Amino acid sequence: MNTVQIPKILLPAAADMTAWAVNACDQFTSDAEYWREVERITAGKLSTYNLIFPEIYLKDRPAERIAAINKAMRDYLSDGVFKTVEGMILVERSTPSGTRTGIVLSIDLEDYSFKKGAKTLIRSTEATILERIPPRVEIRKNAPIELPHVMLLYDDETDSVLKTVERGETLYDFELNMGGGKVKGTHIANPERVREAFYNLLDADRLIKKYGADEKLLFAVGDGNHSLATAKTCWENIKVGLSKKERETHPARYALVEVVNVYDKALKFEPIHRLVKGVDGVKFAKGLHFAGTGKAQAVCNGEVSAIPFPADVPRGIRELDEYISEFIKANGGEADYVHGADEVIKFSRPFGAGVILPAIKKDDFFRLIITGGNLPRKTFSMGEGSEKRYYIEAKSIK
Numbered sequence: 001m002n003t004v005q006i007p008k009i010l011l012p013a014a015a016d017m018t019a020w021a022v023n024a025c026d027q028f029t030s031d032a033e034y035w036r037e038v039e040r041i042t043a044g045k046l047s048t049y050n051l052i053f054p055e056i057y058l059k060d061r062p063a064e065r066i067a068a069i070n071k072a073m074r075d076y077l078s079d080g081v082f083k084t085v086e087g088m089i090l091v092e093r094s095t096p097s098g099t100r101t102g103i104v105l106s107i108d109l110e111d112y113s114f115k116k117g118a119k120t121l122i123r124s125t126e127a128t129i130l131e132r133i134p135p136r137v138e139i140r141k142n143a144p145i146e147l148p149h150v151m152l153l154y155d156d157e158t159d160s161v162l163k164t165v166e167r168g169e170t171l172y173d174f175e176l177n178m179g180g181g182k183v184k185g186t187h188i189a190n191p192e193r194v195r196e197a198f199y200n201l202l203d204a205d206r207l208i209k210k211y212g213a214d215e216k217l218l219f220a221v222g223d224g225n226h227s228l229a230t231a232k233t234c235w236e237n238i239k240v241g242l243s244k245k246e247r248e249t250h251p252a253r254y255a256l257v258e259v260v261n262v263y264d265k266a267l268k269f270e271p272i273h274r275l276v277k278g279v280d281g282v283k284f285a286k287g288l289h290f291a292g293t294g295k296a297q298a299v300c301n302g303e304v305s306a307i308p309f310p311a312d313v314p315r316g317i318r319e320l321d322e323y324i325s326e327f328i329k330a331n332g333g334e335a336d337y338v339h340g341a342d343e344v345i346k347f348s349r350p351f352g353a354g355v356i357l358p359a360i361k362k363d364d365f366f367r368l369i370i371t372g373g374n375l376p377r378k379t380f381s382m383g384e385g386s387e388k389r390y391y392i393e394a395k396s397i398k
Helices: 032-042 062-078 130-140 160-164 191-200 204-211 225-239 244-249 281-286 313-331 341-347 362-372
Strands: 008-012 082-086 089-095 098-108 151-154 167-175 182-188 219-223 254-261 269-277 294-300 303-309 334-339 352-356 380-382
Touching: 062 130, 098 160, 098 191, 130 225, 160 191, 204 362, 219 225, 219 254, 219 362, 219 380, 225 254, 269 313, 269 341, 281 294, 281 313, 281 352, 294 313, 294 341, 313 334, 334 341, 341 352
Parallel strands: 151 254
Antiparallel strands: 008 082, 089 098, 089 182, 098 254, 151 219, 167 182, 269 334, 269 352, 269 380, 294 303, 294 352
């Protein structure tokens, strides 16, 4: 089994780490001030900000920005910015939710699918919007390295994997910028044993007892669904021109990710709220008609009111997304996905509306994927925007 790989990780040999690490590119997509401040903090310094494409700027000179990102990657490689660390990294991230513990490793993209109904060992957890992949392929296809904000989840109620970890050298330990908390990375001294512990989670007796079926699901995507789908698409394009032997070792076949136990006490499942900008908020709110024993909140030009919502949260989100799509077709406007209720209220003023959604229970997460397939797109988020994975590690994909 090759699903879990022990990677060669690129870390900065010498850098101001607080400037080096920046938040995931798909965060704060309505908050230009956030990204202007990131740019100010990192100006003139070695930083992953120079190696990523914040999604708030996807429509702002994309070809020029992509060329600059690829050049910065090549320059960092040729200038000796990186050192190579072979192995896995134990990541301990302190946030307001507590200390979240993950492991950075590589996964085999041959064992991953973002297609609905897939039974692969690694699966997407939400519907993948195929139209979002080509722009991201443009960013990745000429990139010599990747920097992951992908976070995968595994189901380990006894914490058996982390109990096997033997700590080695501390690789980094620093404060993150923009209120991201603190992060510590430690080299794992026994990666082979850790890999074996992951595979033990696929024991048939355990799966039958837990889910009522021997359905093998090792990792489910928690964050970065479209980024991982882009890596898969690029690999499918690349491998066409490779021999069987070349396919086995090509670096683009393996994606760098962080994996976190779904039972981690600091892992908080937060809803991703819906915001519709540039519309008549009153008209939008009048069209919201949901039934159910659950609760949500409608936001109209900054004003909040409680509304009923289905107890089956994924079903309710599907209904809401359909309504938003039809409303925009008829009335114009632009939809966005927002982390944090305060952000919905703030950005609904003076012209806008939205819905503040309830969260799904993380204990139901793997069961929902196994029994129901993909959740609606942007159903949940693991923590607030400031708690997302920051870019620190990189890996060659050329």
